[in-house]
Amino acid sequence: MPDTAEDAIADQLRLAPSVLREPPPGFAPRVAAGLDVAYLGETGRLVAAAACVDVETGELVDAAVVAGHTDFPYVPGLFAYRELPSLRAALSALTTTPDVLVCDGQGLAHPRRFGLACHAGVVTGLPAIGVGKTPMGRYDPPAPARGSWTPLIDDGEEVGRALRTQDGVKPVFVSIGHRMDIDTATALVLRLCRGYRQPETTRAADRLCRQALRDLR
DNA sequence: GCGACAG
DNA sequence: ATCTTGTCGC
Structure with a gap:
């Protein structure tokens, strides 16, 4: 793992061409893994969680939480170098191999077309989707109904979608991670959003690492 | 050169 | 991300 911004950017440029923009043949995910991290102040100490959710029922079927730390600072565009090592540890601690990472x-909605979701997908070989709360690009507000979306544009390119996951709620920003296309990603995210703005995968992972952070305090 | 910039 | 009380609404 690179430890300077310069090396990290070179690393992203090297890996970006590996992103596959089509899902595996017959892709029909049964288990989706949500990934999230919580931090203990500015200490660099953190907790990473992987939460496996049954796509059909929304039920939590497997989970792993690991304590770790990072020396890489938060730099927009270089997110993966801060979080991915611990997220990979959480993934390896799972009993299940998920069909897709959320x-x-x-x-792809990233200045070098290689955000965290692309990086996570490429290094694990798993299909992956990025769901951001804040966009790294421009968009027009989608219609108010759940399921509406508008293109997310960066540098004149369509890099993802602003997707309304609940009626009248602020959209989330969906983009391809790896072995994925944007229609498949949109449909899956919508399936995973059961009554809340964020997918159940993200909600479960978020809940798990915050809980672990409390125990750690 | 300056500002903006996922979590 | 994290620091933080009350408050409006279903």
């Missing part, structure tokens, strides 16, 4: 952040 990341808390961008995929």
Whole structure:
């Protein structure tokens, strides 16, 4: 793992061409893993969680939480170098191998087209989707109804979608991570959003690492 | 050169 | 991300 911004950017440029923009043949995910991290102040100490959700029922079927730390600072665009090592540890601690990763952040909707979701997908080989709460690009507000979306544009390119996951609620920003296309990603995210703005995968992972952070205090 | 910039 | 009380609404 690179430890300077310069090396990290070179790393992203090297890996970006590996992103596959089509799902595996017959892709029909049964288990989706949500990934998230919580921090203990500015200490660099953190907790990472992977939460496996049954796509059909929304039920939590497997989970792993690991304590870790990072020396890489928060730099927009270099998110993965801060969070991915611990997220990978959480993934390896799972009993299940998920069919798809749902990341808390961008995929292709990134200045170098290689956000956290792309990085996580490429290094694990798993299909991956990015679901961000804040866009790294411009968009027009989608219609108020759940399921409406508008293109997310960066540098003149369509890099993802602003997707309304509940009626009248602020959209989330969906983009391809790896072995994925935007229609498949949109449909899956919508399926995973059961009554809340964020997918159940993200909500479960978020809940798990905050709980672990309390125990750690 | 300056500002903006996922979590 | 995290620091933080009360408050409006279903």
